[in-house]
Amino acid sequence: MNQTAKNKQVLLIKRPEGLPAPSDFEFKEVEVQQPQEGQVVVKTLYLSVDPYMRGRMNDSKSYVPPYQLNDVIKGGAVGEIVESKSDKYKEGDKVIGMLGWQLFNTVDDNKVTKIDESIAPVSAYLSVLGLTGLTAYFGLLDIGQPKEGETVVVSGAAGSVGMFVGQIAKIKGARVVGIAGTDEKCNYLMQELNFDAAINYKTTENIKQDLEKACPSGVDVYFDNVGGPISDAVMSLLNDHARIPLCGAISSYNSTDGDVGPRIQSQMIKTRSLLKGFVLSDYADRQSEGLQELGKWLSEGKLKYEETVVDGFDNVVEAFLQLFKGANLGKMLVKVSE
Structure with a gap:
């Protein structure tokens, strides 16, 4: 690689209170770290920005450790190896890993995995063939277990997980109702992804009534990405033995006064429903299975995917903040370099 190349990185310098602000982050220019034996230097091509990262900015216990202050933020990224001191990789290989928000990452070779551009473009490995596609696959099929006609x-149906949940449910023969935040997203769900109904939660006068119309036979599976009042409304329509894969609660991620809502215990008992929270790492030993199925459906034209791509490394913080305004259709990505 070019020995004069400079590295640029994004640090978390302050724990956000409520919605994160640009002042919680700092851009810093440093030298590119030279690789040791068994390491590679990865030039970032695309960075993934995801809602779960907001939780890692708090100093609280979770399923992944919190980000440390004055340290580089890490997330999903695809890149190209520009220098290798590893037997496993050569210059030019495209790889994916949990890497820093920086132009170059120098990492041990076991921290990245080679990807195949002949199957799909590299960015697809951060969506349909990556974290979000796999999250939809395992959450829906392992916990939700939709049956034909249910x-x-x-x-969050037009988001990076929700759009795959709906499409996989259709593949399994279910009737699918999506909830999204703009008319354009709802039209996309109906016209492009063949959802049976879509509700704009921002313009509806009564989401519970709209859900009752869209779900005349009740709800058998609720894939929950958002929590809050939307989920409260769905809970009242659960059928007996309903299943609820609990994937996210973006409505409360920036709340400073706690998340208060109806008590659902009696409803869950009455309907004998299952609610199970999960994260993708629960299925670490089955990821090849998920990738095989997702890749097959993609090649057969049964899965579509959308990306909202923000251009330029300097815009990575702004892209992350836009997630909480619902600015993305499908996966939000930052294109760092060609």
Whole structure:
């Protein structure tokens, strides 16, 4: 690689209170770290920005450790190896890993995995063939277990997980109702992804009534990406033995006064429903299975995917903040370099 190349990185310098602000982050220019034996230097091509990262900015216990202050933020990234001191990789290989928000990452070779551009473009490995596609696959099929003719409701349905949940549910023969935040997203769900109904939660006068109309036979599976009042409304329509894969609660991620809502215990008992929270790492030993199925459906034209791509490394913080305004259709990505 070019020995004069400079590295640029994004640090978390302050723990956000409520919605993160640009002042919580700092851009810093440093030298590119030279690789040791068994290491590679990865030039970043695309960075993934995801809602779960907001939780890692708090100093609290979770399923992944919190980000440390004055340290580089890490997330999903695809890149190209520009220098290798590893037997496993050569210059020019495209790889994916949990890497820093920086132009170049110098890492041990076991921290990245080679990807195949002949199957799909590299950016697809951060969506349909990556974290979000696999999250939809395992959450829906392992916990939700939709059966032909059942009704599946998806919140955040035009987002990077929700759009795959709905499409996989259709593949399994279910009736699918999506909840999204703009008319354009709802039209996309209906016209492009063949959802059976879509509800704009921002313009509806009564989401519970709209859900009752869209789900005349009740709800058998609710894939929950958002929590909050939307989920409260869905809970009242659960059928007996409903299943609820609990994937996210973006409605409360920036709340400073706690998340208060109806008590659902009696409803869950009455309907004998299952609610199970999960994260993708629960399925670490089955990821090849998920990738094989997702890749097959993609090649058969049964899965579509959308990307909202923000251009330029300097815009990575702004792209992350836009997630909480619902600015993305499908996966939000930052294109760092060609």
